[in-house]
Amino acid sequence: MEMHQLRYFVAVAEELHFGRAAERENISQPPLSFQIKKLEQELNVQLFKRTKRKVELTEAGALLLPQARTILADVQSAKDTASLARRGEIGRVRIGFVHSASLGYLPQLLEPFRAEFPRVEIHLDEMTVTEQLVALKKKQIDIGVLRPPIADPELTSFNVVEENFVLVVPKTHPLAGTPSVELSSLAHEHFVFYPEHRSPAFFAQLTKMCQLAGFSPKISVQANTMYTAIGLVGTGAGIGFIPESVACITLPSVSFVKLSGTDNIAKLDLVYSETGLSKSAAQVVEFARNLL
Amino acid sequence: MEMHQLRYFVAVAEELHFGRAAERENISQPPLSFQIKKLEQELNVQLFKRTKRKVELTEAGALLLPQARTILADVQSAKDTASLARRGEIGRVRIGFVHSASLGYLPQLLEPFRAEFPRVEIHLDEMTVTEQLVALKKKQIDIGVLRPPIADPELTSFNVVEENFVLVVPKTHPLAGTPSVELSSLAHEHFVFYPEHRSPAFFAQLTKMCQLAGFSPKISVQANTMYTAIGLVGTGAGIGFIPESVACITLPSVSFVKLSGTDNIAKLDLVYSETGLSKSAAQVVEFARNLL
DNA sequence: TTATTTAATACCGATCTCGTATTAAATGTG
DNA sequence: CACATTTAATACGAGATCGGTATTAAATAA
DSSP states (O other), rough: OOOOHHHHHHHHHHHHOHHHHHTTTTSSSHHHHHHHHHHHHHHHOOOOESSOOOOOEEEHHHHHHHHHHHHHHHHHHHHHHHHHHHSSSEEEEEEEEEEGGGGTTHHHHHHHHHHOOTTTEEEEEEHHHHHHHHHHHHHHOEEEHHHHHHHHTOOOOEEEEEEEEEEEETSSSSSEEEEEEEEGGGGGGGGEETTTOOHHHHHHHHHHHHHHTOOOOEEEEOOOSSSHHHHHHTSSEEEEEGGGGGGOOOOEEEEEEEEEEEOOOEEEEEEEEETOHHHHHHHHHHHHHOOO | OOOOHHHHHHHHHHHHHHHHHHTTTTTTTHHHHHHHHHHHHHHTOOEEEEEEEEEEHHHHHHHHHHHHHHHHHHHHHHHHHHHHTTTSEEEEEEEEGGGGGGTTTTHHHHHHHHOTTEEEEEEEEOOOHHHHHHHHHTTSSSEEEOOOOOOTTTOEEEEEEEEEEEEEETTTTTTOSSSEEEEGGGOOOEEEEETTTOOHHHHHHHHHHHHHTTTOOEEEEEOOOHHHHHHHHHSSOOOOEEEEGGGOOOTTTTEEEEESSSSSEEEEEEOOTTTTOOHHHHHHHHHHHHHO
16 A cells, blocks of 8 residues: 555545546546556455446445545654754753753743744753753753853853842841942851852852952852752841842842942853754754844 | 655664664665665655664654654554455444334344444434335435335345234223234224335235234224334224334333234335445345344 | 547556665774 | 674666556447
């Protein structure tokens, strides 16, 4: 049972006329008659009752017709799928991201992307920067969203978000309610920090930021996520830094204070490996680039 | 996109090895490679990532695989359908029947038939004898179940049920409760009869039966169905005849009495036209014949 | 009876598929 | 590091298949 035989069968079944069906299929009538006969021989059943004057479907033909149509439609749909896949408009993209990207950048990127590419399945995994770099190498994720800088020469990256840090303080702290504060005035404070092993570069950035302001931060406790950091600040464990976009999480026990001064910028980069990047992942990358 | 290309594609996708896939499809490796390449060219997308050492599906290939399997399975199912249709084990059979056959004969025939041929769709239409004969000619039904005799030489028929008539009388009638009665003793009674136009032969049979017993029946009212006849007897409109199998319908207001004497046989015939009988209808006819 | 319509048949040429032989490249081994 | 082995791709030729043209046979209509 060949594809063209099914096409021819459907054409004859719909036209009920070999000549017109042949015309519709852009072949001449004799080979069409031949192919129908061949199909009938293979199935060992008469599909059409034909007199010299009239063609009609047999019971078997009528049963076969909808199935033939389904098969041809499925073939078309398979072709469409291939076409979408070629353009990266269908597929699966696995994205790793640091927890702090989930509030600001990720929705900003993915909401419009999903609207334009509804058939691209996005698989999200919250991971540390370190984990993301490993997963990118192992091809376990296609794209990482993390805090720069990254050193690996095999990975491509570009900056997608730049925002200021803000200070989180307990409601009971003298700074609570202050519009802004100089970083250098915080030398005596105790800090809720982030563990070095999860994001060495981010840790280094924060430390260097403090040192440029003239002090070494006294770390009272380390929090795995910024959400817990805010919580810990609320319990009086110290004060902390978070990127502005995370400050949309408010607790009754904490206040946010602007940091004045330069070089207190929290960056977010999109990272991927050029080699073996899937078409749909490339679409996400391109989309992110155009968003800038 | 040809059928064999889909088969080859699925084989390679499952084996992930051109040599083994070729063996499985009973062709040699070069033409298989060629067909896959051709398919990729038509779809304009790479389906496999192949090094000289390893074959794996691309994203597009992985998306195509389930669809290809579906298509191949549907083709197989279409072949199965054709095979069943050839043997008359699938299809639609339209059966016309007189109302009085619905209680006794029809379930007796159709219940075991449906068990053996579950994919044959049975379409039932309650019709008068006259209507059935017309519908058979017009090919509106495939088979009729009616009360003989029939005269048409183009129709084939055989007897499927022979049963005695019983007498229906009101509970208040002197005969109520009597075990049996001679037909000839009913000359003075009024009868609930059946209209001649619905089944001329049946009407004639009943009339002749009475005349052989020595009287002409006095008809008080005519009932379209035997069910209404029983009801009318219950209201005191007269007494009536029904085939034994219909006597399973009881009303508190009526009694049934056996008729003694010969030639009071109600017959039911199965009728069909040999010409243009569908395979599945032929299966029903054969099944009915074997049931005897 | 004749003209017309329509599917089937006969035959030929072009294309396609498949097989054999061979090549090229990657991996594993002595 | 050279060599054997594995595996997919390439080259080419034989046979099958498909489709085209010309024609035939049969059924209907005039």
